[in-house]
Amino acid sequence: MIARILFLMLIWPSVLGAQGFAGLGTSAEGFATPSPDRALVFPQDHAAHPPYRIEWWYLTATLTGADGQDYGVQWTLFRSAMKPEDGEGWATPQLWMGHAGLTSANRHHHAERLGRGGVGSAGVDTDPFRAFIDDWEMRSVATKGDPFDALNLSARGRDFSYDLDLTAKGPLVLQGKAGYSVKSAEGQASYYYSQPFYEVSGVIVLPTGPVEVTGQGWLDREWSSQPLSENQAGWDWFSLSFADGARMMGFGLRSTDSSHFTSATWIRPDGTTTPYGDGALRLTPLEETEVAGRMIPVRWRVHLPQEGLDVTTSPLNPQSWMGTSFPYWEGPIRFDGSHTGRGYLEMTGYPRE
Numbered sequence: 268m269i270a271r272i273l274f275l276m277l278i279w280p281s282v283l284g285a286q287g288f289a290g291l292g293t294s295a296e297g298f299a300t301p302s303p304d305r306a307l308v309f310p311q312d313h314a315a316h317p318p319y320r321i322e323w324w325y326l327t328a329t330l331t332g333a334d335g336q337d338y339g340v341q342w343t344l345f346r347s348a349m350k351p352e353d354g355e356g357w358a359t360p361q362l363w364m365g366h367a368g369l370t371s372a373n374r375h376h377h378a379e380r381l382g383r384g385g386v387g388s389a390g391v392d393t394d395p396f397r398a399f400i401d402d403w404e405m406r407s408v409a410t411k412g413d414p415f416d417a418l419n420l421s422a423r424g425r426d427f428s429y430d431l432d433l434t435a436k437g438p439l440v441l442q443g444k445a446g447y448s449v450k451s452a453e454g455q456a457s458y459y460y461s462q463p464f465y466e467v468s469g470v471i472v473l474p475t476g477p478v479e480v481t482g483q484g485w486l487d488r489e490w491s492s493q494p495l496s497e498n499q500a501g502w503d504w505f506s507l508s509f510a511d512g513a514r515m516m517g518f519g520l521r522s523t524d525s526s527h528f529t530s531a532t533w534i535r536p537d538g539t540t541t542p543y544g545d546g547a548l549r550l551t552p553l554e555e556t557e558v559a560g561r562m563i564p565v566r567w568r569v570h571l572p573q574e575g576l577d578v579t580t581s582p583l584n585p586q587s588w589m590g591t592s593f594p595y596w597e598g599p600i601r602f603d604g605s606h607t608g609r610g611y612l613e614m615t616g617y618p619r620e
Contacts (some may be wrong), residue, residue, distance in 0.1 A: 298351040298492035301456045307446040309439065310414050312458070313488070315346055315391045317361060322346040322490035324391070324398045324405060326420060327506065328431065328467045329599045329609040330482035337583055338471060338480060339599030339611065340429055341368035342405060342420050344389070344398045351492075363389035365400035367422035369429060369471060370587050370598045376473075378424030379591040408432070413439065415462050415486065420469075429471040433484045437464030438538040442516060443530065448489070450520055451499060451528050452545065457491035463506065463514045463534060483508050485611065498523045501616015503550060505569060505580070505600075509608045512536035515576065517569065519550040521616065533574050547573060556585045560619045563596050567612070578604035580612065 299318035316322055323345045330338040343366040350360035361384030369376045380400045382389030389400035396407040396414035403422040407414035418433045440461045442448045448459035465484030470477050485506045504518040514534040519527035531548040533541045548571050552564030565585045570577045580602040587598025595615040602608060 298348070300492050301447060301458050303444060303447040303456075305447075305458075307441060307458060307460060310393070310396065312460070313391075313396055313414060314393045315361075316490045317348060318351050319490045320348050320351070320492040323488070325487040325489070326405065326418075326433075326484060327597075327599075327611040328433075328465070328482055328484040329508070329611065330467060330471070330480040332471070332478040332480045334478055336371060336478075337599065337601075337609075338478075338482075339368070339370040339583060339587075340420075340431065340471065341366065341370075341589075341597055341611075342403070342422055343367075344391075344400055344403075344405070346384070346391075359384045359386075361390075363400055364592065365389070365403050365422070366589060366591055367403060367424060367429075368587070368589060368597055369424075369427045369473070370584050371473070372583055374473075375584050375587045375598065376424055376427040377589050377591065378422070378427075381592075415439065418465075418486075423472075426474050427472060429469065431467050431469035431471075431480075431484075433465040433467050433486075435462055435464050436466055437536070440514075440532070440534055440538060440540055442532050443542055448530065449544070450530070455491075455493055457489050459487070459489045461488070461516060462486040463508070463516070464538070483609070485514075499528070501614070503527075503564075503567070504613040505550075505567075505610060507569070507578075507602060507606075507608060507610040509606045511606075515571065515574070517548045517550070517571070519548070531571055533571070541574075543571065543573065547571060553579065558586055558596060559588045559590060559594065561617045562620060563614060563617055565596075569602070576605055578602040578606055580610070582612070 298320045325343045328340040345364040347362045363382040365380040382400045391398045398405045409417040416435045420431045442459040449456045463485045467484045468481045502520045507515045517531035519529045529548040531543040551568040554566035555562045556565045565582045567580045580600045583599045
């Protein structure tokens, strides 16, 4: 354990510096790059992809407690490769990082774990499926069908924990063009798919004690080697679940000149989709709040005219700051206007004032 901690203290700062939010636009020479001609295959693509530089398994949930209060949960496992290959034991170039968050109206809890692949501290197993870092895990409990049809999710931090069961009520959704998601005008891209149809139940544990919760969950899977262009500094990502059962995923990638490259997917209740390329989705910040020494736009107008969507989002907790090695804002939102519902918002790359 001590050797692992010392190693991570030495290696992670250099990796984080090279592959931060803007650094995801740096050259990925030697690593595999996504192609629009590659079809995603399940369940194989639930596993890790060592030839690619960066990858994540990311789940959010909007929850209501038996106490009548709203909550949000985040669980993310990141894989980052120093070299485009795999290996055994300490020789593996695969590094892992886990983030967990639990948000209420007046508190935002978060925790981070670091691990090295090949030595049993973190990784992804496929038979049965399990993504883990230390004692945090996302594991399949499905008895038939796709492994992501039913999951158990658990994590803990210094002052919080959660244990949730998720059951999919719809199909996997391919983002972009059949899972090939373009991120810039220059053509940088990732492979990207989601499971946005989870029903969730379980228990969260706060400093005040346990709370039974129910709600909706959304799983994103994404991998690439250079997903951003060199002038892109961060992103604003939305997942919206509507009262009629439809969903929308949308993001804006901010360039150094403050322009957005946008993308969206409209997801009908049966899982059929309509993708929208750059410019269709319009994202307008409406109100900023000081968070961790940064001015963060916590209220947004989200407008997709082709689907009649025009809503204003509001955060459950404006101070939903993840003070982790990669600092960012991440929290549950509500929205109203042309549609009503709940969702999640992630915002990265906002510098200190």
